[in-house]
Amino acid sequence: MTYTVKEISEKMGLTEHTVRFYTDKGLLPCRRDKNNRRIFDDESVNWLRTIQCLRKCGISIEDIRSYSALCMEGSSTLSVRYEFMKSHRKLALKRLEEARELVSYMDHKVRHYEDILEGRAPDDTNPSAGRPRQKE
Amino acid sequence: MTYTVKEISEKMGLTEHTVRFYTDKGLLPCRRDKNNRRIFDDESVNWLRTIQCLRKCGISIEDIRSYSALCMEGSSTLSVRYEFMKSHRKLALKRLEEARELVSYMDHKVRHYEDILEGRAPDDTNPSAGRPRQKE
DNA sequence: ATAGCACCTTCGACTCACTCGAAGTCAAGT
DNA sequence: ACTTGACTTCGAGTGAGTCGAAGGTGCTAT
Numbered sequence: 001m002t003y004t005v006k007e008i009s010e011k012m013g014l015t016e017h018t019v020r021f022y023t024d025k026g027l028l029p030c031r032r033d034k035n036n037r038r039i040f041d042d043e044s045v046n047w048l049r050t051i052q053c054l055r056k057c058g059i060s061i062e063d064i065r066s067y068s069a070l071c072m073e074g075s076s077t078l079s080v081r082y083e084f085m086k087s088h089r090k091l092a093l094k095r096l097e098e099a100r101e102l103v104s105y106m107d108h109k110v111r112h113y114e115d116i117l118e119g120r121a122p123d124d125t126n127p128s129a130g131r132p133r134q135k136e
Numbered sequence: 137m138t139y140t141v142k143e144i145s146e147k148m149g150l151t152e153h154t155v156r157f158y159t160d161k162g163l164l165p166c167r168r169d170k171n172n173r174r175i176f177d178d179e180s181v182n183w184l185r186t187i188q189c190l191r192k193c194g195i196s197i198e199d200i201r202s203y204s205a206l207c208m209e210g211s212s213t214l215s216v217r218y219e220f221m222k223s224h225r226k227l228a229l230k231r232l233e234e235a236r237e238l239v240s241y242m243d244h245k246v247r248h249y250e251d252i253l254e255g256r257a258p259d260d261t262n263p264s265a266g267r268p269r270q271k272e
Numbered sequence: 273a274t275a276g277c278a279c280c281t282t283c284g285a286c287t288c289a290c291t292c293g294a295a296g297t298c299a300a301g302t
Numbered sequence: 303a304c305t306t307g308a309c310t311t312c313g314a315g316t317g318a319g320t321c322g323a324a325g326g327t328g329c330t331a332t
Contacts, residue, residue, distance in 0.1 A: 024311095
């Protein structure tokens with residue numbers, strides 16, 4: 001099964017621009033047809049799926065590019081790749097913790113406005129209204 | 137209590153550049169001394185704390201700017217601000233969910249490499265190795 | 273008084289990861 | 303022959319900083 005830029009971008013929920021960007025940056029290997037058009041296969045789909053996850057994890061294009069190169073190199077790079085993943089998992093955990101804090105901050109803000117609107121608290125147009133108490 | 141750019145940036149853990157950027161963009165109101173230097177007070181500190189949270193929530197500079205303007209306008213804008221916060225809380229929740237998924241994805245990747253390194257799984261240099269199974 | 277220093281100012285350029293549009297190429301369909 | 307549509311590259315724009323240069327101001331030490 002092969003795909004054009006348009007097809008794979010639709011399949012993966014990316015813009016065509018982004019797919020071309022990834023191939024140009026060397027993240028996403030692709031072959032070309034006789035008219036120099038990019039052609040992708042199911043392997044590309046897998047790659048793209050991985051890239052999407054890694055990007056969402058906040059890993060930079062450049063880091064993904066070099067990780068991708070390590071994968072190509074074969075099993076000699078296994079332990080490097082392992083360390084790469086371990087360190088990024090740590091970062092992901094940090095962001096998870098932060099996301100939790102932010103939700104509770106927003107909860108607090110929303111409740112604050114509800115209190116005012118329902119007359120349980122005085123009107124408070126102070127910009128810092130509802131900010132988190134001590135920490136952060 | 138008043139602060140210079142340097143002082144407030146140190147206090148808040150931002151670069152001086154960023155603080156100036158925020159004042160220039162109209163997010164962070166500030167007075168000027170007779171030499172045109174920015175001066176901040178404790179109110180500014182509160183504002184900055186709020187701005188930091190909102191930014192971490194992924195709210196754009198422009199949205200924060202208009203939220204800040206709404207706050208200045210007074211209690212007539214209370215319900216607009218309430219809706220603003222509610223919708224951003226929703227986004228924060230979505231990101232929390234995503235952060236959870238990403239951590240579990242990274243866990244999976246890390247385990248995958250451990251399995252290979254410890255001989256519990258075959259070497260697999262396939263780029264898509266360890267990607268999430270069905271969903272995402 | 274002049275030099276050095278720390279701090280401030282604005283301005284314009286750079287970064288990253290896209291995002292967009294323009295201009296051109298190519299094969300197929302009417 | 304012409305249009306359509308998908309492709310190509312290239313260059314510019316965006317957002318949110320990030321950085322550095324060039325210059326202004328006031329304090330202290332010599």
